[in-house]
Amino acid sequence: MTSVVTAALVGVKRKKKAMEKAFLAADWDEVKKLDGELIKQLDAAFDEPSRDNRALVEELESVLGLYGRLVSSLPDSTVCEWLKNKI
Numbered sequence: 001m002t003s004v005v006t007a008a009l010v011g012v013k014r015k016k017k018a019m020e021k022a023f024l025a026a027d028w029d030e031v032k033k034l035d036g037e038l039i040k041q042l043d044a045a046f047d048e049p050s051r052d053n054r055a056l057v058e059e060l061e062s063v064l065g066l067y068g069r070l071v072s073s074l075p076d077s078t079v080c081e082w083l084k085n086k087i
Contacts, residue, residue: 008045
C-alpha cells in the first residue's frame, strides 16, 4: 500500500519549519504565534481520515524535539511575560 502525504501533514511540516526558523532567530513573538498555528495543523493532521499514522508519528516526534529545544532556550523574561495573564 502506498501512503499519501496529506495536505494537513504538509501544513504541519511547514509550520514546524517556520517555527524553527523563528526560534533560531530568537523571535519569540513569532514563535508564540506559530505555536498556535502549529497546534491547529496538528489537530487537522490527526483528524485526516487518510492520514499516514507512521509519517504523522515521525513528524510529531520531530515537533516534540523542537519544543524541547525551545523550552530549554526560552528566556525567563519571555516565559514570565507569556504566563502573566494565565496565572
